[in-house]
Amino acid sequence: MVNIDDFVKRLEIILDYYALNASSFADRIGVQRSSMSHLLSGRNKPSLDFVMKIMEVFPDVDLYWILNGKGSFPKNSEEVSESIKAPTPIAANENLATGDLFSQINFKETEKIQTRTPPEIKNQILITEESEMEKIVIFYKNGTFKAYVP
Structure with a gap:
């Protein structure tokens, strides 16, 4: 407080x-x-x-x-x-040739677009309806944390 x-x-x-x-x-x-x-x-x-x-x-x-x-x-x-830095956007496909905004981009049909999984989603565990919540833990950047028990 x-x-x-x-x-x-x-x-x-x-x-x-x-x-x-x-x-x-x-x-x-x-x-x-x-x-x-x-x-x-x-x-x-x-x-x-x-x-x-x-x-x-x-x-x-x-x-x-x-x-x-x-x-x-x-x-x-x-x-x-x-x-005050602006976040840097992540391009959907980094293999694109660099050019101006109005240049045409040619895609190969065989080329697959790679998607990235953000680290926040990668570390999550899927919870099923049968699962019971035991504890919620929030971690802060300064090394401290808070635990909440429902």
Whole structure:
């Protein structure tokens, strides 16, 4: 659970870092000034939408740092550049000749299109109706996990 007093302190650090007052910060992230005031006074807790807007506008704010105080502010330059990279699409057939967008592509009838199975699907086990759920385990990138027993 997010400690509201600590969250407000970290939010004030962000305001100082960017030399913004509360109203200009609210305008930059697209929230009402009153909601910013209520948050800074401790009246309201931050919503997920509020935190996500901060993350969108200020990419060097670390999510774990703003929520829990773990991590660093500002992020390392490597972390910032990785967080704003666009995902690279996977081509359906990598054997295609490179050309412009309007060039004609000739396929051989005997050539089969190879499909890739994403790693998320590859590691799943199919569950039949007779199977009973024992436990749900969620693994996080930082090495921690949570286990839920129904």
